[in-house]
Amino acid sequence: MKSGVLRKGMRMLLRAVSVCALVLLVSSGGSAMDRSELAAVLKTIPPNGPFAKFGNVTMRTRAKQAGMAPVVFPHWAHRKNYTCRVCHLELNFGMKRGDTGITRALYTKGKFCGVCHNGTVAFGVQNADRQCHRCHMENTKELDKRFEEFAEGLPMASFGNGIDWAAAYRDGSIRPTNSINTEITIPFPEKLKKPLKLGTASPRSDVSFSHEEHFAELDCSSCHPDIFNIKVKSTAAFTMDTNIYGNFCGACHMLVAFPMNDCKRCHKGMNSNFSM
Structure with a gap:
């Protein structure tokens, strides 16, 4: 109990510190912003609220039309x-919100969520005894409680939902499967093992990007060509601003993966003036 309270307190402190770091990040270098622009950016960047809510996707439109909770x-x-x-x-969910077009008719036929939520792998959504409340939630109190219990004992991080998922993956705290049918091993191209070094125009260090770390959980088609088009000068608009607004790296690192105010995860040798 004591360790749990201490851990929760540390998470709250880390969240408060990360917001301060975010203000420095957005206001340093690059094009100037007025107050309304800065407010819009701050509103889009996690963490906004409890760690338990980071990475949660809330879908309201169709649920509201059906008279149900989101x-x-x-x-x-x-x-x-x-x-x-x-x-x-494998299940064809788009990387960007709204791209998939999922409907109840589709998942009750075994598509998308229905592939696993069939009453065997996970709770069902097709039968008369379907547990609607498990997805349609008036509030997330029970879900938040489950998250706190799950996070206890996992490697901690200062940002996102307070879990260092990469560390948990490496030390075996979590062992996610790579396929819904049978575990598969996909060979990683040798020529991509060396991290990419990308220069920056702002007063921070160069960016270090590892294909190998991303390939551990993703597939080449996850990023190419929809998010990153592999063409010369196709990333001419690649800036911190465009990332913050959900483009390029921001497609994941604003919503699910560690948020972009965790600066040193990418800017390994960041100038001490921008350190936490």
Whole structure:
């Protein structure tokens, strides 16, 4: 009990510190912003509220039309069991919100969520005894409680939902499967093992990007060509601003993966003036 309270307190402190770091990040270098622009950016960047809510996707439109509570999809509850490629490649969920076009008619026929939520792998959505409240939530109190219990004992991080997922993956705290049918091993191209070094125009260090770390949970088609088009000068608009607004790296690192105010995860040798 004592360790749990201490851990929760540390998470709250880390969240408060990360917001301060975010203000420095957005206001340093690059194009100037007025107050309304800065407010819009701050509103889009996690963490906004409790760690338990980071990575949750709330779907309201169709649920409201049906007179039901919104659907809340917790990424953390799924990524502990499956890598990103399972849903975003095998089950054809789009990487960007709104791209998939999922409907109740589709998942009750065994598509999308219905592949696993069939009453055997996970709770069912097709039968008369369907547990609607497990997805359609008036509030997330029970879900938040489940998250706190799950997070206890996992490697901690200062940002996102307070879990260092990469460390948990490496030390075996979580063992997500790479396929819904049978475990598969995909060879990683030798020429991509060396991290990419990308220069920056702002007063921070160069960016270090590892294909190998991303390939552990993703597939090449997850990023190429929809998010990153592999053409010369196709990333001419690649800036911190465009990332913050959900483009390029921001497609994941604003919503599910560690948020972009965790600066040193990418800017390994960041100038001490921008350190935490």
